[in-house]
Amino acid sequence: YNKTVHNKNQYAGCIGKEKIMYDFLLSSVEEHYEVVKELKSGPRGSVRLLRHKETGKRFIFRTYQGNAEVYRKLLEITSPHLPEILEVGEKDGNVAVLEEYIQGDTLAALLKADVFSQKEARQLGRQICAGLWALHALGAVHRDVKPENVILRGNQAVLIDFDASRLVKEQNTTDTLVLGTTGYAAPEQYGIAQSDRRTDIYAMGILLNILCTGRHPSEVPAKGHLGRVIRKCTMMSPDNRYQDVLSLMEAL
Numbered sequence: 737y738n739k740t741v742h743n744k745n746q747y748a749g750c751i752g753k754e755k756i757m758y759d760f761l762l763s764s765v766e767e768h769y770e771v772v773k774e775l776k777s778g779p780r781g782s783v784r785l786l787r788h789k790e791t792g793k794r795f796i797f798r799t800y801q802g803n804a805e806v807y808r809k810l811l812e813i814t815s816p817h818l819p820e821i822l823e824v825g826e827k828d829g830n831v832a833v834l835e836e837y838i839q840g841d842t843l844a845a846l847l848k849a850d851v852f853s854q855k856e857a858r859q860l861g862r863q864i865c866a867g868l869w870a871l872h873a874l875g876a877v878h879r880d881v882k883p884e885n886v887i888l889r890g891n892q893a894v895l896i897d898f899d900a901s902r903l904v905k906e907q908n909t910t911d912t913l914v915l916g917t918t919g920y921a922a923p924e925q926y927g928i929a930q931s932d933r934r935t936d937i938y939a940m941g942i943l944l945n946i947l948c949t950g951r952h953p954s955e956v957p958a959k960g961h962l963g964r965v966i967r968k969c970t971m972m973s974p975d976n977r978y979q980d981v982l983s984l985m986e987a988l
Contacts, residue, residue: 817867941969
């Protein structure tokens with residue numbers, strides 16, 4: 737199993753082995769790892785910090801009810817602004833994921849001390865966009881970009897938690913499941929239309945405003961050039977927003 741953990745492509749794409757892989761992953765985690773801390777627990781699942789019994793290396797192990805399609809896609813790539821996904825198992829709507837542990841503080845925790853300057857917000861925004869670009873290139877949308885889901889590792893922003901993510905299916909007119917966080921979720925996430933990469937751009941606008949003002953743009957809008965960028969991100973109609981994260985990165 738130790739070899740499996742560190743060779744993430746071994747099971748990538750083995751859809752016929754999903755149920756076997758799910759049971760194998762759960763039993764192997766129980767055998768080879770110890771729980772350091774439960775980081776999150778709720779009706780849909782849990783997130784735990786694990787330590788490998790032999791090496792002492794730490795990992796994140798998440799279980800939730802949903803679809804594993806985005807995590808399976810993430811097995812194929814590596815980005816400095818996304819956690820490395822090591823193993824994915826799925827069985828009867830239950831998903832288990834073993835992933836890289838990102839050491840650092842979330843932006844939500846850092847915001848409790850003080851807001852960021854506009855220059856810092858722009859720098860962080862570009863890095864988060866780089867992570868979203870890698871995700872969007874897979875045909876996926878995050879759908880829950882917010883300060884709690886970005887960890888600052890040194891001076892590097894890492895976007896985490898893809899439990900609410902989905903692949904964009906062009907034949908669909910709406911999402912099959914409404915997920916997201918109130919205040920950050922774009923209008924289309926409430927059943928108006930299907931979410932796509934512009935949905936994440938809307939959330940990026942909210943996030944950028946909160947980074948530099950500590951408040952939602954409807955309460956305290958950012959000023960200057962960054963304020964204009966945020967207003968374009970958060971237009972009600974997706975057609976009026978930046979159409980991709982590369983355009984947003986350029987604007988930032």
